[in-house]
Amino acid sequence: MSLLAVRNLSIAAGSRLLVEDVDLDLAEGEVLGLVGESGSGKTVTCRALMRLLPEGQLRIASGSIDLRGRDLAKLSEAEMRKVRGVEIGMIFQNPSSHLDPVMRIGDQIAESVRYHEGANPKDAQARAIDLLRQVGIPDPARRIAAYPHEFSGGMRQRAMIAVALACRPKLLIADEPTTALDVTVQAQVLRLLLDLRDRLGLAILLVTHNLGVVAQTCDSLAVMYAGRVMERGSKRDLLRAPAHPYTEALLKCQPGAARPAAQLPAIPGQPPMASAFPDGCRFHPRCPRAADICRRERPALLPVEALPVKPLSVKAGRVAACHFAAPMRAAS
Amino acid sequence: MSIDALSRGSWLARGIGALGLGRANLNLRLGLVIVVGWVLVAIFAPWIAPYDPIAHNLPEKLQGPNLLHPFGSDNFGRDILSRVMHGARIDLQMGIIGVLFPFLIGTTLGAIAGYAGGWADTMLMRIVDVVLAFPFLVLMLAIIAILQPGLTSFYIALALVGWVSYARLVRAQVLVLKTSDFVTAARSLGFGPLRILFRHILPNCIAGSIVFSMSDVVLVVLSGSAISYLGFGVQPPIAEWGVMIAEGQNFITTAWWITTFPGLAIVLMAFGFSLLADGLAERFGLRQS
Numbered sequence: 001m002s003l004l005a006v007r008n009l010s011i012a013a014g015s016r017l018l019v020e021d022v023d024l025d026l027a028e029g030e031v032l033g034l035v036g037e038s039g040s041g042k043t044v045t046c047r048a049l050m051r052l053l054p055e056g057q058l059r060i061a062s063g064s065i066d067l068r069g070r071d072l073a074k075l076s077e078a079e080m081r082k083v084r085g086v087e088i089g090m091i092f093q094n095p096s097s098h099l100d101p102v103m104r105i106g107d108q109i110a111e112s113v114r115y116h117e118g119a120n121p122k123d124a125q126a127r128a129i130d131l132l133r134q135v136g137i138p139d140p141a142r143r144i145a146a147y148p149h150e151f152s153g154g155m156r157q158r159a160m161i162a163v164a165l166a167c168r169p170k171l172l173i174a175d176e177p178t179t180a181l182d183v184t185v186q187a188q189v190l191r192l193l194l195d196l197r198d199r200l201g202l203a204i205l206l207v208t209h210n211l212g213v214v215a216q217t218c219d220s221l222a223v224m225y226a227g228r229v230m231e232r233g234s235k236r237d238l239l240r241a242p243a244h245p246y247t248e249a250l251l252k253c254q255p256g257a258a259r260p261a262a263q264l265p266a267i268p269g270q271p272p273m274a275s276a277f278p279d280g281c282r283f284h285p286r287c288p289r290a291a292d293i294c295r296r297e298r299p300a301l302l303p304v305e306a307l308p309v310k311p312l313s314v315k316a317g318r319v320a321a322c323h324f325a326a327p328m329r330a331a332s
Numbered sequence: 333m334s335i336d337a338l339s340r341g342s343w344l345a346r347g348i349g350a351l352g353l354g355r356a357n358l359n360l361r362l363g364l365v366i367v368v369g370w371v372l373v374a375i376f377a378p379w380i381a382p383y384d385p386i387a388h389n390l391p392e393k394l395q396g397p398n399l400l401h402p403f404g405s406d407n408f409g410r411d412i413l414s415r416v417m418h419g420a421r422i423d424l425q426m427g428i429i430g431v432l433f434p435f436l437i438g439t440t441l442g443a444i445a446g447y448a449g450g451w452a453d454t455m456l457m458r459i460v461d462v463v464l465a466f467p468f469l470v471l472m473l474a475i476i477a478i479l480q481p482g483l484t485s486f487y488i489a490l491a492l493v494g495w496v497s498y499a500r501l502v503r504a505q506v507l508v509l510k511t512s513d514f515v516t517a518a519r520s521l522g523f524g525p526l527r528i529l530f531r532h533i534l535p536n537c538i539a540g541s542i543v544f545s546m547s548d549v550v551l552v553v554l555s556g557s558a559i560s561y562l563g564f565g566v567q568p569p570i571a572e573w574g575v576m577i578a579e580g581q582n583f584i585t586t587a588w589w590i591t592t593f594p595g596l597a598i599v600l601m602a603f604g605f606s607l608l609a610d611g612l613a614e615r616f617g618l619r620q621s
Contacts (some may be wrong), residue, residue: 050518050520052520054511080522081522081523081524082521082522083522084519084521084522085520085521085522085523086366086522089520090517092513092516092517093352094513096514097512097513097514098514098516098517099517100514100517100518100532100535100536100537101512101514101534103531103532103535111520111521111531112521112523112525115521115523116522116524159518163517163518163521164521167519298619330590
């Protein structure tokens with residue numbers, strides 16, 4: 001049974017839908033990648049799962065967020081506070097600005113333990129030390145007294161992971177956790193996330209625009225474009241044989257996929273603004289395979305058959321939203 | 333500081349630790365020296381003052397500065413130096429108590445207004461506008477006149493009038509910080525609004541208020557002296573600098589020392605707190621040196 005099941009989630013700004021009909025499934029211990037260009041609605045979707053949309057600006061228009069049989073979309077704010085941090089942890093893109101600058105690292109970890117579990121200061125501190133050790137910070141007993149500015153970028157991200165996991169949530173939402181870090185540190189943080197997944201049975205929703213990160217970490221993948229899911233399936237299927245032209249285009253833009261010294265291909269045009277989503281398939285203005293039907297009719301998310309090439313396995317739940325969905329060989 | 337004490341999370345203790353006076357700038361050090369000097373004078377006045385500040389000694393009246401009376405003596409023969417020292421007790425107390433309550437009230441109300449927004453914010457800020465519409469000293473005098481002249485009335489009037497500056501200052505900063513990333517992160521940990529406001533937002537914006545409170549001490553001491561001078565504050569024969577200046581003004585042409593030395597004392601104390609405010613602003617990174 002899946003831990004998190006999001007169905008038909010739509011997020012509105014006023015009367016405009018920014019995110020439409022998003023379905024996501026996440027099992028315990030699974031890492032699901034949510035991929036897409038800037039402005040495709042990844043971050044907003046994450047905020048919606050936590051019910052942390054900016055008040056008065058964005059709201060959940062419809063859909064359900066089922067976490068272990070409970071619909072988070074229907075919980076009151078007070079009930080939601082017992083979910084945040086306890087059942088769902090969240091880490092962010094920029095660890096420097098997401099840690100309280102005037103609070104010691106250890107206090108920030110212990111605070112949530114004391115707040116949610118009513119632990120006494122000593123136990124909470126012991127947990128803080130243990131968590132810092134688990135996220136790989138050397139000499140944690142001394143480091144709990146440090147302020148965020150005394151940590152390097154990678155250490156801050158580790159500390160933020162420790163803060164988010166303080167009350168042992170089963171689901172971690174990671175909103176571009178490695179974007180602000182340099183490449184070597186990125187790899188360390190990703191390895192840490194996988195390691196925590198293995199040890200704690202953590203399910204991770206990993207938001208990223210970096211397919212390299214996806215390839216290293218995710219089990220399954222959902223590709224978003226202009227507020228809609230374009231394609232969903234296992235990482236292997238999607239990366240090796242994308243069925244949607246957008247996924248294919250994203251893969252072609254990966255630096256590793258191009259020939260050395262050749263100019264890196266880019267998807268022509270810009271992703272549309274939420275105020276001007278095109279009719280029909282939202283990707284059609286930039287799509288090389290666009291036909292008349294793409295301008296007229298919005299394609300539904302329908303199952304795609306896996307490419308009959310070994311060793312690809314046909315995994316259930318492989319879907320794409322394209323009139324011409326067919327698995328294609330990835331460029332690499 | 334032990335780790336246990338820190339994990340209890342007194343942000344005040346952390347704030348004081350963060351001052352790091354070992355590496356303090358010149359303004360901060362000089363300001364501290366002056367202020368601490370006045371505090372010591374105030375504490376030890378009964379022991380270090382050479383004479384009784386109140387008892388009359390008519391044979392030695394109106395003497396200019398000399399070896400027995402370094403600051404001279406007034407028309408009742410009271411030693412000006414002793415009266416200035418004792419006056420420090422009252423004036424320092426005025427500065428501290430007169431700032432403490434406006435600080436606490438203003439910071440709390442401003443933080444709540446900024447965080448809550450909506451009608452609570454509108455109401456509070458309109459009250460602030462009303463208070464600010466009156467000249468400070470006139471409003472103070474009006475309130476004291478309604479109550480009754482004296483120090484207690486002075487403190488009450490200050491608490492009623494002085495909080496508005498703090499409320500405005502803190503509200504503006506809370507408005508900025510409440511949408512900041514670390515507040516979002518705190519919300520993602522399931523913390524309630526009170527905890528987020530008082531444990532995460534307020535400690536991050538209190539520095540400005542602390543700096544302002546130091547310069548506010550100057551204002552309060554000066555207005556306290558002014559109000560005493562006008563006869564609405566501390567009553568004679570108690571030694572207070574404003575009272576002393578008021579009493580000495582009849583003799584200003586013949587005995588300049590009666591008004592000059594308490595005046596200089598006010599200037600020096602104000603100078604000390606001003607330096608402290610400047611030094612703290614620099615220290616907190618609110619201003620470039």
